[in-house]
Amino acid sequence: MSNVIDNRPGVYAEASQSGNFARRTTAEWQALDAAHHIHPFSDMGSLNKSGSRVITKAEGVYLWDSEGNKIIDGMAGLWCVNVGYGRKELAEVAYKQMLELPYYNTFFKTTHPPVIELSNLLAEVSPKGFEHFFYCNSGSEGNDTVLRIVHQYWAAVGKPAKKYVISRKNGYHGSTIAGGSLGGMGYMHEQMPSQVGNIVHINQPYWFGEGEDLTPEEFGLKRAQELEAKILELGAENVAAFIGEPFQGAGGVIFPPSTYWPEIQRICRKYDILLCADEVIGGFGRTGEWFAHQHFGFEPDTITMAKGLTSGYVPMGAVGINRKVADALIAAGDFNHGLTYSGHPVAAAVAVANIKILREGGLIDNVKNVTGPYFQKSLREALDGNPLVGEIAGQGLVAGMQLTEDKATRKRFANGGDIGLQCRDHCFGNNLIMRATGDRMLLSPPLVITKSEIDELVSKAKYCLDLTAKELGML
Ligand SMILES: *Cc1c(COP(=O)(O)O)cnc(C)c1O
Secondary structure (H helix, E strand, O other): OOOOOOOOOOHHHHOOOOOOOOOOOHHHHHHHHHHHOOOOOOOHHHHHHHOOOOEEEEEEOEEEEOOOOEEEEOOHHHHOOOOOEOOHHHHHHHHHHHHHOOOOOOOOOOOOHHHHHHHHHHHHHOOOOEEEEEEEOOHHHHHHHHHHHHHHHHHHOOOOOOOEEEEEOOOOOOOOHHHHHHOOOHHHHOOOOOOOOOEEEEOOOOHHHHOOOOOHHHHHHHHHHHHHHHHHHHOHHHEEEEEEOOOEOOOOOEOOOOOHHHHHHHHHHHOOOEEEEEOOOOOOOOOOOOOHHHHHOOOOOEEEEOHHHOOOOOOOEEEEEEHHHHHHHHHOOOOOOOOOOOOOHHHHHHHHHHHHHHHHOOHHHHHHHHHHHHHHHHHHHHHOOOOOEEEEEEEOOEEEEEEOOEOOOOEOOOOHHHHHHHHHHHHHHOOEEOEEEOOEEEEOOOOOOOHHHHHHHHHHHHHHHHHHHHHOOOO
16 A cells, blocks of 8 residues: 555545555646557547546436535446435345355356346246347347357258348447447448458438428338338348347437337248347336337347346346247257356346346336436427427437437538537536537436426536537527
């Protein structure tokens, strides 16, 4: 502890309360971070100059930084801290599990109570027909696993030629090579000369930006029918699966028109194509249902889970597999896929405790009936008079706010991404975490948020959006 200065006054003194780490000043932390840490999805050259914000603790829906600022977390971390921060019961479960059985694998004819209990519990909370689960450590690995399952399924049923997977532009499926390939983020593909083959992308159901003069319902059908056209082009005998997020999260909280998913499902069934739902954000209560596809009324063959599965307390991902696919997989013999930490006992134990909080606390019903509607209504009322906000998409406790130059004609800014960042800077300065994705501002708070905390979140969001509109001369 020789390099630790314990007696300096100031807020940083409480930064490492747990005693796990030495106390340092913010500047010291920033310097060490810049010296040794490469951040995800970041421009390290410019970040190292400005310095990262050091987050030191959290409770409920609030974060604290090393300067003592209290910040309301409108994004639940990265869409994942569904049960809120500071849950002692999750910490205790992890602690006990680490002492009892911190690790054992499930590869070689072994299993353990946490993974057994988790699978049983997931079968209870998942939609009818989902009784089998495969585990991994993240959403990206979940989608890698989906790809492996899809290929194994078609091999097992004697149609190995079905190998193309269709996904959407501006979809997000993670950042492993397969996840990034399945996703439709052009800026990621540009840095990926090696992509997974046999993946093709169709257009997204983004009515505000791309619907032109069609009604949302017409546009939803049109974009779904691009799937049919692509299947016919590739030959249905060559197409294995379609994968999509029920609503696009990282792409900007884009909610498809109501006509979209029923048509996608019809087309998948007609051509015998697996329908894979990426529920990494939508799962575990975000829209007020256990899974977001239930909100949109379709029935997938696989469900990718991560984020809310453990509320981010420890990493874990999973794939739910419906009976049709699971039966084929089980009959097919060896499945040559697995991860050292598949079904990790500590993660599984935390997931069980997390799901019990979601279920026994009535949290998801509360999102559906109380806080979700209140959040959606408050946001719309607060932003009604701001011409910069062209559309608010969302359900439950997730929302995407479209920035627009002209609401009536749905005209988007040529430099929309810059305006999003301008707004995000105001959020940063006002101790609000609200994310910008291009020209859309996103909110996705912890599901435990109360009505009065929603009032605070919405009024801060309004303040920052109003400030941005004023700078643009729109208010
Ligand atoms: C976050 C996310 C992923 C990737 O999950 P990681 O845990 O970051 O690998 C995949 N799909 C969707 C829809 C996501 O939002």
